[in-house]
Amino acid sequence: MHVWQKVCGVAVVLLLLLPVMSSCNTSVAQYNPRRSLGKQVNYTITGIDAGSGEMAATQRVLRRYGLDKRKWQLQTSSTAAMTTQLGRAIKNRQPIVVTGWQPHWMFTKYKLKFLRDPRNVYGAAENIHTIGRVGLRRDEPAAYTVLDRFYWTPTEMSAVMMQVNNGVAPAAAAKHWLAAHPAKLKQWVRGVPHVRGRTIKMTYVAWDSEIASSNVAAAALRHVGYKVTLQSMEMQPMWAAVATGAADAMTCAWLPNTSGRYFHDYRDQVTDMGVNLRGAQVGLVVPRYMKNINSITDLR
Numbered sequence: 001m002h003v004w005q006k007v008c009g010v011a012v013v014l015l016l017l018l019p020v021m022s023s024c025n026t027s028v029a030q031y032n033p034r035r036s037l038g039k040q041v042n043y044t045i046t047g048i049d050a051g052s053g054e055m056a057a058t059q060r061v062l063r064r065y066g067l068d069k070r071k072w073q074l075q076t077s078s079t080a081a082m083t084t085q086l087g088r089a090i091k092n093r094q095p096i097v098v099t100g101w102q103p104h105w106m107f108t109k110y111k112l113k114f115l116r117d118p119r120n121v122y123g124a125a126e127n128i129h130t131i132g133r134v135g136l137r138r139d140e141p142a143a144y145t146v147l148d149r150f151y152w153t154p155t156e157m158s159a160v161m162m163q164v165n166n167g168v169a170p171a172a173a174a175k176h177w178l179a180a181h182p183a184k185l186k187q188w189v190r191g192v193p194h195v196r197g198r199t200i201k202m203t204y205v206a207w208d209s210e211i212a213s214s215n216v217a218a219a220a221l222r223h224v225g226y227k228v229t230l231q232s233m234e235m236q237p238m239w240a241a242v243a244t245g246a247a248d249a250m251t252c253a254w255l256p257n258t259s260g261r262y263f264h265d266y267r268d269q270v271t272d273m274g275v276n277l278r279g280a281q282v283g284l285v286v287p288r289y290m291k292n293i294n295s296i297t298d299l300r
Contacts, residue, residue, distance in 0.1 A: 100285030
């Protein structure tokens with residue numbers, strides 16, 4: 001290759017890299033309370049997976065508060081993508097609005113606040129229920145008893161979520177937590193006979209909270225001898241799997257709002273085993289340094 005060709009080749013590469021290098025040097029401005037929030041975040045709320053009840057509720061929020069007429073839009077992503085964007089924004093004190101829920105490790109790791117919902121579109125605090133397939137109690141009474149007794153607090157759930165966020169595998173985090181809380185495990189498995197390797201399939205939606213609850217419940221089932229399979233699904237397929245018997249149970253039903261439409265569709269095809277956590281909350285969340293943004297009405 002001639003020297004001139006080499007020089008031209010290098011020049012072309014540099015020209016192609018210029019836009020990338022320029023974008024890397026461009027930083028988003030820090031939050032400015034004197035500017036319109038909408039313009040600062042491009043009128044975008046950072047959401048999670050499209051099939052979640054939380055996203056459907058947030059679309060209702062946009063309509064009920066007239067935000068859809070003011071250019072606001074809901075960005076579909078995933079839990080992991082949402083928390084990554086949130087962490088990056090907080091690190092740089094940039095503006096951001098996300099769909100959030102509690103319990104979640106992000107409330108332990110970051111200083112956050114829910115925006116008030118004066119029109120009560122998201123509804124009051126929710127409870128998380130355990131749902132089983134019809135016939136589970138007859139077919140697997142030991143599993144039914146453990147799952148029926150499974151109950152813990154938002155603080156306890158957050159402890160497992162933080163371990164997972166810090167890099168511990170979910171199954172290991174669940175096992176460690178149960179080892180540190182023997183009284184809780186004893187309460188769930190008291191009087192339950194060992195089942196010697198019978199199988200149970202649980203499904204869950206891949207939210208950090210549900211990863212924690214599903215793995216802890218699975219660890220308790222393994223303690224009495226079950227071989228437990230865990231399968232992640234989107235919200236609607238998760239409910240359908242339990243309703244059709246393709247899965248035995250799940251611990252992920254946020255009621256009455258977030259999972260409300262699925263419970264309505266499948267309630268005659270599943271068994272509601274009751275509450276496994278009280279006081280869950282869903283809504284729009286911002287960092288606390290956005291001090292003048294305290295209500296959904298402040299987004300207008």
